[in-house]
Amino acid sequence: MNGPAERTGEGEALNGRVGPLTALLVALLVLVGASSCALLESDDPSGAKPTSSATAAPREVVSSIRRTLALRQSGVRRQDRGRFERSLLPGRPALQVQQSDYFDNLTQLPLEVFEYDFDPRDLLRVEDSYWVVVEVHLQLAGYDSVPVVARDRYLFEPGGGPKSRLRLASVTDEAWEARNRVVSQPWDSGAIQVRQAAGVLGIFDDASAGAAYGLLDSAQRAISDVSAVVPFDWSHQVVLYALSGAGGFASVGDLPGGDPTALDAVAVPVAADPRDPGAGVASTRVVLNPRIVETADAPRTDPEGRKRDRLVRHEVAHVAVGELDDDAPVWLAEGLAEWVSVRPLAPEDRALPEAALAAARAALAAGRVAMPSDEAFNADGSTGHYGLSWWAVEYLANSFGEQVLWTLVEGASDEPALERLVGLDEDRLAMRAARLMVATYD
Structure with a gap:
């Protein structure tokens, strides 16, 4: 594939939305789910760097690619490995292994929707092969309110045989992925182990699967505890990423603070379609740091167990x-x-x-207590910011009743809401929160 290339389009960069993280995550950002292509390093051996020119894709090419994607799609939906593998180009061992893991991962997930689509204008011809931007529409039954659309660029080559159908030769185009900020999900990136309990879908790997019982139990109790406090209507369902390595945080496109080692967990809103800001959020998923996964067996009455359960409740509250x-x-x-x-x-x-x-004491001594800004919240001093924010909410609940908290959340876009409801601006509230915190713990 060293000849000239023809293209009808490439697909514009994904626009990830970022939201408060809960400590972490994103919020998404938008965590934009990635398509099935970010499994291994590039499996396209050609290294071709084609030039491009606008041209209409031949109808038979579009039809051939659609048939191959339909075969792949039906293989997953029917859990038919043979059908799925017939969509792959023969003679690519690395691709076969990679895609075998991907098939195993998908067939463990509770899929309500799993579909492929593409725009023929996104075809890029390289001799008799074609790159195309493929959309994967994936909805987790009971957990996603709508399908999540993820995009990546696939390579199709003639597969030989009497029909010479175009078959999948690569799911990796690293340069395109970098330009378009593709973020892989755990099921895209290696073998996973899926475990479920009532209301909780847990995504583990081989090394962390032993933690499933303890973490699913913690998440179930968190759902119950949070539901007893939060008055809003919500799904009472949680997707939990609990991997042994950094793969969970790799699925967060814009990590608060930028340092995954500093975060214990994060709640990640997943955009339904990163290219469509009006599409909304499909779900919010919780990602645990491996060091929290390691505490799965700690009894809930031990300090480690209390810390773990409190952390999980925090993230479930965001959900x-x-x-x-x-x-x-x-x-x-x-x-x-x-x-x-x-x-x-x-x-x-x-x-x-x-x-x-200590931060509250120092601020009080200096007479300068201020509520942290959004921009500075997860930067230096974030531990103090979390503490002050918690005690600001404690002060509001103790002084004005819990209902004021939910009223503030629902009217958060109205900047004067705090002062109108309780007669305090943010910094005066911060001063009172710091005093209450110090009085409680000193």
Whole structure:
């Protein structure tokens, strides 16, 4: 494939939306789900760098690619490995292994929708082969409100035989993926193990699957605890990524703070279609740091177990509130999630990091207590920001009643809402929160 290339289009860059993270995640950003192509390093051996010119794709080429994608799609839907593998170009061992893992992953997932589509204008011809931007529409039954659209670029080559159908030769175009900010999901990136409990879909790998029982139990209890506090209507369903390596955080396109080692977990809103800002969010998924996965067997009454369960409740609170806090300042979204997370704990078990207490003391001593801005929240001093935000919410609930919290969340896009409801601006609230925090823990 060293000849000239013809193209009808390539597909524009994905526009990821970023939202408050919960500590982490994204929020998505939009976590944009990635298509099945980010499994291994490039499996296209040609290294061709074609030039392009606009031209209409031949109808028979479009039909051949559609038939191959339909074969692949039906293989997944019917859990028929043979059909799925017939869509692949023979003689590519690395591709066969890669796609075998991908098939195994998909057939473990509760798929309500799994479909392929493409725009013929996105075809790029290289001699008798074609690159095409493929859309994968994937909806997790019971967990995604609508299908999530992910895009990547696939290579189709003639497969030989009497029909000489175009077959899939590669699902990797690293340059295109980088330009379009493709973010892979765990099922795209290696073998996974799927475990389910009522209301929880857990995504594990071979090394973390042993943690499934403890983490699914923690998530189920979190759903119950959060539902008892959060008054909004929500699905009471959670998707949990609990991998042994960094693959979970690799599925977050815009990680708050940029350092996955500094984060214990993150709640990630998943955009229904990253190219369509009006499509909304399909779901919010929770990603755990491997060090939290390792605490799965800690009894819930031990310090490690309490920390794990509190963390899971925090992230599930973000799932429950969902898009309602998209316009809220980060201090309110994070403070509320932390406030919800400690409700089941006795007051003496509601641990506060010493760094947060020290920051509040220092700010009070200096007479300069300010609510952290959205931009600075996850930067230096984030532990103190979380602590102050939590106690701002504690102060509001104690002084004005819990209902004011939910009213603030629902009216978060109205900037004067805080002062109108409670007569305080953010910095005066921060001062009172710091005083209450110090009085409680000193």
